[in-house]
Amino acid sequence: MHENVEKIMITEAQIAKRIEELAAQLDRLYEGRKPLVVCILKGSVMFFADLLRQMKTSVEMDFMVVSSYGNGTVSSRELTIKKDLTMDIFDRDVLLVEDIIDSGNTLYQLKKLLNARRPASLNIITLLDKPQRREVPIEPEYTGFVIEDEFVVGYGLDYAEEYRNLPYVGVLKRSVYEK
Numbered sequence: 001m002h003e004n005v006e007k008i009m010i011t012e013a014q015i016a017k018r019i020e021e022l023a024a025q026l027d028r029l030y031e032g033r034k035p036l037v038v039c040i041l042k043g044s045v046m047f048f049a050d051l052l053r054q055m056k057t058s059v060e061m062d063f064m065v066v067s068s069y070g071n072g073t074v075s076s077r078e079l080t081i082k083k084d085l086t087m088d089i090f091d092r093d094v095l096l097v098e099d100i101i102d103s104g105n106t107l108y109q110l111k112k113l114l115n116a117r118r119p120a121s122l123n124i125i126t127l128l129d130k131p132q133r134r135e136v137p138i139e140p141e142y143t144g145f146v147i148e149d150e151f152v153v154g155y156g157l158d159y160a161e162e163y164r165n166l167p168y169v170g171v172l173k174r175s176v177y178e179k
């Protein structure tokens with residue numbers, strides 16, 4: 001275990017098992033169709049890659065970089081697109097892949113923006129969900145794990161860009177971010 005990790009919250013094996021289950025559900029959902037699966041960079045990269053390798057459905061991939069920020073009030077939050085999709089999603093079955101939903105602001109805004117492009121369907125899958133932190137109403141169609149409000153890193157998730165390549169989801173030691 002990494003020296004700055006307090007405890008492992010979700011092991012590599014637990015992640016792999018859950019991904020197999022989710023991939024099977026998505027294969028049933030998209031049977032006979034070819035969804036466009038969108039990785040919301042950077043945090044989702046591990047989940048995206050592992051999930052797609054377990055799916056048997058023929059898919060296409062695209063990537064987005066967004067950030068949601070505001071001046072304190074929820075209603076003033078704005079979504080900045082730092083890298084947009086390269087593909088046209090009109091009439092496509094789109095699956096957004098996220099690593100974590102926290103306040104929900106990012107996906108709330110992103111969903112609104114992408115729905116305006118008139119996809120045939122738009123679903124959200126997230127590896128982790130922290131429902132206690134929600135500020136806006138957004139519910140993913142598929143969730144890997146519902147977790148408590150703890151500072152998690154690993155398997156794509158960072159603290160100051162570090163820890164993304166840990167193979168598990170761990171709780172970061174308080175001393176790391178409180179110093």
Ligand code: PRP
Nearest residue numbers: 041042043099100101102103104105106
């Ligand atoms: C994280 C995560 C979500 C968002 C969730 O991304 O990947 O996109 O924050 O938070 P919210 O529900 O409160 O909006 P981040 O902006 O940290 O970028 P990263 O994926 O590159 O680490």
